[in-house]
Amino acid sequence: MKKKKPLRIAMLVLVALLFVWTFVFLYQKSQPKEITYEIVTPEMADLEKTTVATGKVEPRDEVLIKPQISGIISEVYKEAGQSIRQGEVIAKVKVIPELGTLNSAESRVRLAEINAAQAETDFARTEKLYKDQLISAEEYEKGVVSVKQAREELQTAKDNLEIVKEGITKNSASFSSTLIRSTIDGLILDVPIKVGNSVIMSNTFNDGTTIATVANMNDLIFRGNIDETEVGRIHEGMPVKLTIGALQDLSFDAVLEYISPKGVEENGANQFEIKAAVAAPDSVQIRSGYSANAEIVLERAKQVLAVPESTVEFSGDSTFVYVVTDSVPTQKFERRPIQVGMSDGIKIAVKSGITAQDRIRGAEKTK
Numbered sequence: 006m007k008k009k010k011p012l013r014i015a016m017l018v019l020v021a022l023l024f025v026w027t028f029v030f031l032y033q034k035s036q037p038k039e040i041t042y043e044i045v046t047p048e049m050a051d052l053e054k055t056t057v058a059t060g061k062v063e064p065r066d067e068v069l070i071k072p073q074i075s076g077i078i079s080e081v082y083k084e085a086g087q088s089i090r091q092g093e094v095i096a097k098v099k100v101i102p103e104l105g106t107l108n109s110a111e112s113r114v115r116l117a118e119i120n121a122a123q124a125e126t127d128f129a130r131t132e133k134l135y136k137d138q139l140i141s142a143e144e145y146e147k148g149v150v151s152v153k154q155a156r157e158e159l160q161t162a163k164d165n166l167e168i169v170k171e172g173i174t175k176n177s178a179s180f181s182s183t184l185i186r187s188t189i190d191g192l193i194l195d196v197p198i199k200v201g202n203s204v205i206m207s208n209t210f211n212d213g214t215t216i217a218t219v220a221n222m223n224d225l226i227f228r229g230n231i232d233e234t235e236v237g238r239i240h241e242g243m244p245v246k247l248t249i250g251a252l253q254d255l256s257f258d259a260v261l262e263y264i265s266p267k268g269v270e271e272n273g274a275n276q277f278e279i280k281a282a283v284a285a286p287d288s289v290q291i292r293s294g295y296s297a298n299a300e301i302v303l304e305r306a307k308q309v310l311a312v313p314e315s316t317v318e319f320s321g322d323s324t325f326v327y328v329v330t331d332s333v334p335t336q337k338f339e340r341r342p343i344q345v346g347m348s349d350g351i352k353i354a355v356k357s358g359i360t361a362q363d364r365i366r367g368a369e370k371t372k
Contacts, residue, residue, distance in 0.1 A: 060229020124155030
């Protein structure tokens, strides 16, 4: 029994210490904590309220080059990414003649050859009679006209047959519709055809096959959408700052030049299309279709007294800040009404109620 007595005493001491520690802990937790706040000083600042529109940078105009004759692509001379001048050949089309048209053209040539041969024979007789002074000059001149007409008809028939077969004549090679040429100076964005592809000519009934897409990459625009809640606050001519993520977040200046008069519903919200002319330096290569963000300044205030918006208390139509009245031994504050102006989302302008010498209660300090 004597050996168990020290063990009991140790257990009682341990329980007593645990009870005392619990009492001290609960007492400390029940004591009110002293809260301290960061102190903010109003300062003069330039404020801007902006909105951001998302969209893409693209050429103002993309020209679709289409053939004026149907056939099969026999040669492709250009590829996407190459610069091209107006009139340069992009591709060549080989004409596949329609059998009925080809037969008619061949028949016309044979008939013209028969008429031309007869005209040459008649003219040879007329010329001999004229030299023998057996016919008048008027008769001879008629014979000259007749043989010239027969020769011209034969040449026309041969040219027509050549066009039906090849889509070109030797005399009009520079104007051939089988050679597809660029209609503008610019950069080739796309060549969707390959050698062997069939193409259809462009006419009033058919858009035709696109041979290439060419655009002037020195005349770029930003095309994006803006929400209806902000479209009423922008207007043509406003400056725009573009940020293109693909170019390591480089920024470019632009000018807003178009706001759509009609909205389009997207994801439950009305969006209005906008366009802005981009001013990009020649040293930067911008590709068509780059995603970009357009920042538009909706409102601007220069050198106004401002405080962090987080320090302002909004209560109905009234706004307040807490001004420091004493900081020793504890911080004391006075709730003071103020009149505020525009906000940029971080800072807010203060029109009246405080001065630059006042100190404002900020966020609570964490220990």
